[in-house]
Amino acid sequence: MSRKPATGSRTPGSSASASSAAVASQRVADHLRAAILSGELRPGARIMQEQVAAQLGASRLPVREALRILAAEGLTVVKSNSGAWVSRMDMAECEGVYKIRERLEPLALSESIPHLTDEQVIELEAIARQIELTTDVDRFLTLDRRLHLLTYAGCRVDQITTMVDRFWNTTQHYRRAFARLAGDSGWELIHAEHRLIIEAIKRRDAVDAERFLTGHIRRTRLELAQHPELFTEDDHDSHHTADAADFAG
Numbered sequence: 001m002s003r004k005p006a007t008g009s010r011t012p013g014s015s016a017s018a019s020s021a022a023v024a025s026q027r028v029a030d031h032l033r034a035a036i037l038s039g040e041l042r043p044g045a046r047i048m049q050e051q052v053a054a055q056l057g058a059s060r061l062p063v064r065e066a067l068r069i070l071a072a073e074g075l076t077v078v079k080s081n082s083g084a085w086v087s088r089m090d091m092a093e094c095e096g097v098y099k100i101r102e103r104l105e106p107l108a109l110s111e112s113i114p115h116l117t118d119e120q121v122i123e124l125e126a127i128a129r130q131i132e133l134t135t136d137v138d139r140f141l142t143l144d145r146r147l148h149l150l151t152y153a154g155c156r157v158d159q160i161t162t163m164v165d166r167f168w169n170t171t172q173h174y175r176r177a178f179a180r181l182a183g184d185s186g187w188e189l190i191h192a193e194h195r196l197i198i199e200a201i202k203r204r205d206a207v208d209a210e211r212f213l214t215g216h217i218r219r220t221r222l223e224l225a226q227h228p229e230l231f232t233e234d235d236h237d238s239h240h241t242a243d244a245a246d247f248a249g
Contacts, residue, residue, distance in 0.1 A: 021065070024058050028066035031056060036075050036086055036172070038138065043088030043173050047076065074166040087170055091224075091231040094174055098221035101167050105217060106210035108152040108160045109197075113206050115154030121202055124150055128194045135187075137179045141172070147194065151201060177230045178220050189219075 032052070035041045049063045056063075067084045070076040078084045089097065127147045134140055145168065155161050182190065193216040200209035224230065 021062060024062035025065035025069065028052065028056055028058055028062050029069040032066060032070055033073070033075060036070070037169070039173065039176055041086050043086050045086045047084045047086065049084065074170040089170065089174075089231070091228055094171065094231065095221060095225060097167055097171055098217060098224070101164075101171070102214050102217045102221070104160065104163060104167070105148075105152070106213050108155045108157075108164050109201075109209050109213055110206040111157055111160065112152045112154035113201055113204055113209060115156065116151075116201065120150060120153060121198070124198050124201065128191070128198055131194065132191045137176060140179055141176055144175070144190075151197065174224055174230065175220070177227070178223055181223065181227065186223075190216075193219075 032041070032047070041047070047067065049060050049067070052058075053060050053063045067076050067078050071078045071084075075087055076084050077087050124147060127143055127150070131140060131143045131147065134143065149164075149168070152161060152164055179187075193212060196212040197209055197216065200206075200212060
């Protein structure tokens, strides 16, 4: 006597289909994430799902799922029956996020320091040297992100690292603006602060590391507060629609 399949069981074909859909969604998410973090898609830009799907050779379903993934990361805003946009903040919102970062990231660093390996500390020093040798803003942003997130790599509290990643995503555009505003003296100060943080990590001195990092983040917040024009609607290009040209390359 044959037995009926258990309710809810999946056939091999359905599992393969689900896996394929997940891969497609991740591919779209990776592409859009890179475009947002690189500044190709600016805060407030509308993301047209049909055009993204056509450009990437995907159906609309993985595009919708990709936008939900990015929304969870703080990179997009998705509204039912309305559309999707690259996340943006006004000055008050950005200041609020930076105030949270001033408290959250020193905690992440303090939790991380006991678990960082000597090899990771050596890598931090190497990244810092690369940062000091560049004057390219985009390369600086890539390296600066690598450096700071590596300092938190030893943190074993997932809730903390998840929030850190999200806030780094939502403030990416504003760090780019800050780097362009900094000038030679500002860049030298950034380098000096990086060296202080890394030296404290090498000593396994969480108190000093937290203190230096807090000042490092606070200085960016105070500098951004001097430039309200960075948060105007026009600067963020909020009425811009992301079309196929935005995803070239």
